[in-house]
Amino acid sequence: MTSRQTGKRINAMRGQRRRPVGSARRKKSEPLSAKDLRRLAQLVACGGVFVLLVAAKLLLPAKMAVFNQRLSSAMERNVDVQAVFSAVGRAFSGENVMEEVYQAVFQPQTEGASPTGALRTEDMKTQTVKLRDNGALDTLRSYREEPETPEPAAPSETPEASNLAYVLYSQENLPSGVRMDQVLLGFDYSPPLAGGVLSSDFGYREHPVEGEERFHYGVDLAADAGTEVDCFADGTVTAVGESSSYGRYCVVSHPDGYATLYAHCSRVTASSGAAVKRGQKIAEVGETGMATGPHLHFELQRDGAYLNPIYYVSAL
Amino acid sequence: MSPPCSVQVTGGFALLAAWFFLANGWRNLFTVLSAAAVHEAGHWLLLRLLGARVLSLRLSALGAVLETDSGRLSYGGELAAVLAGPAANLLAALALTAPGRDEFLAAAGANVVLCIFNLLPVRPLDGGRALFLLSSWLAGPAAGEAVSRWAGTLTAAALALGIGLVIQKTGGSLWLLPALFASLRWGVSPWFSAL
Numbered sequence: 001m002t003s004r005q006t007g008k009r010i011n012a013m014r015g016q017r018r019r020p021v022g023s024a025r026r027k028k029s030e031p032l033s034a035k036d037l038r039r040l041a042q043l044v045a046c047g048g049v050f051v052l053l054v055a056a057k058l059l060l061p062a063k064m065a066v067f068n069q070r071l072s073s074a075m076e077r078n079v080d081v082q083a084v085f086s087a088v089g090r091a092f093s094g095e096n097v098m099e100e101v102y103q104a105v106f107q108p109q110t111e112g113a114s115p116t117g118a119l120r121t122e123d124m125k126t127q128t129v130k131l132r133d134n135g136a137l138d139t140l141r142s143y144r145e146e147p148e149t150p151e152p153a154a155p156s157e158t159p160e161a162s163n164l165a166y167v168l169y170s171q172e173n174l175p176s177g178v179r180m181d182q183v184l185l186g187f188d189y190s191p192p193l194a195g196g197v198l199s200s201d202f203g204y205r206e207h208p209v210e211g212e213e214r215f216h217y218g219v220d221l222a223a224d225a226g227t228e229v230d231c232f233a234d235g236t237v238t239a240v241g242e243s244s245s246y247g248r249y250c251v252v253s254h255p256d257g258y259a260t261l262y263a264h265c266s267r268v269t270a271s272s273g274a275a276v277k278r279g280q281k282i283a284e285v286g287e288t289g290m291a292t293g294p295h296l297h298f299e300l301q302r303d304g305a306y307l308n309p310i311y312y313v314s315a316l
Numbered sequence: 317m318s319p320p321c322s323v324q325v326t327g328g329f330a331l332l333a334a335w336f337f338l339a340n341g342w343r344n345l346f347t348v349l350s351a352a353a354v355h356e357a358g359h360w361l362l363l364r365l366l367g368a369r370v371l372s373l374r375l376s377a378l379g380a381v382l383e384t385d386s387g388r389l390s391y392g393g394e395l396a397a398v399l400a401g402p403a404a405n406l407l408a409a410l411a412l413t414a415p416g417r418d419e420f421l422a423a424a425g426a427n428v429v430l431c432i433f434n435l436l437p438v439r440p441l442d443g444g445r446a447l448f449l450l451s452s453w454l455a456g457p458a459a460g461e462a463v464s465r466w467a468g469t470l471t472a473a474a475l476a477l478g479i480g481l482v483i484q485k486t487g488g489s490l491w492l493l494p495a496l497f498a499s500l501r502w503g504v505s506p507w508f509s510a511l
Contacts, residue, residue: 073487074487074490075490077487077489081340081344082340082341082344082422084425084429085344085347085421085422085423085426085429086421086422086425087425088424088425088426088428088429089409089412089413089421089422089424089425089426089428090425091425091428092409092424092425092428093413093421093424
């Protein structure tokens, strides 16, 4: 009881002490106390920063835009605190993992990139078999005019105009900016995921979270959280971000106005602006954003129009 | 039981907590805050045991501060009270990593990090205060002041450098900035405030 009262009294005294500072002193024009001087210096510094930023924004809009972009990318990139704490905890419990701590702190984006490299081609071959066995794909394939041709390992295939999607969707109104035909890509590509299972197709569907029927602008490939997400084709990472629906995502732009989007990642390992190669690890599967389980939401766009990615993820 | 003391939360603390939450998620925020709570509880418990009154708990962007009437404590008593916080963290980490437990590694890690961070010999961190108390106890207040000033400034410079390095290497982690500014201030201020 006493301690509580003491605390309150101190608070009350502080409040009183603060109030008279401004008004009473100024009239008498006494020399400013150290405290007032400090406040004045703070005010001048903050005001100066504000004026400076406004002036820079008005006079050098382009430079400020660059600065803005840099700042927001700096705010997005962070040490994986969870990983650091876990590594320290493990070190404390006796395991010798100082290297892991170092990596968690200093290289949060490159962790574990290399060791799987050697195995990757092998993984992809098994992946091909798995995708072929997928029931959802068989439904799609049954609409094709000719039985599927053995697809080459090098993914630049001959143009095969498919009317499949058109048949499936001709009764419904397609949203604007959606193309259902299969376009010939002018570059090499490879599936973004090894070991994924198609869990939701491109097109209209009942939204798994919100319930209503909506157009799904990509394909969902279900895979274990942490599975490596590989870049679809050579290109440049144009955006790395986080949104309430996409979760952690990144966008890679490719030649000829193509772009791919990888969403719901547990983390994105590529950084914005980086040049990436086909098959390079750029993210890890997760269930961030609006997702009901770990999966990769993969979109393919050309000049802002959405293409059906199914032809390209099943091509290999 | 009456509440142990008055609690003040500054806007800076709320802002930093919100920023940390946005950057790292609520789970990490909870981990850090509970480790901090364990730390302060350690201080508080020992102060109560020694009969000192805890006047208020102040949470700011630079950390939590317990205000006490510790003037009545002996060097030994105050030293024990200062070291109780990190000791509480250490005990919590030991309990969390008790054999067969894997699920609390992150919480244990947070406790260890907080313990080590607070033991840095920079005032007003516990390590700095402990160094001051110990050296004053052994060699007199003037020598203690000199020792802890130099130790504080050098450690603060190293700390600022380390945090700067982390920020530069990750290209982000800006929520560490308050810690960077704080360490710079802790390193510099003792040379001016006493004059």
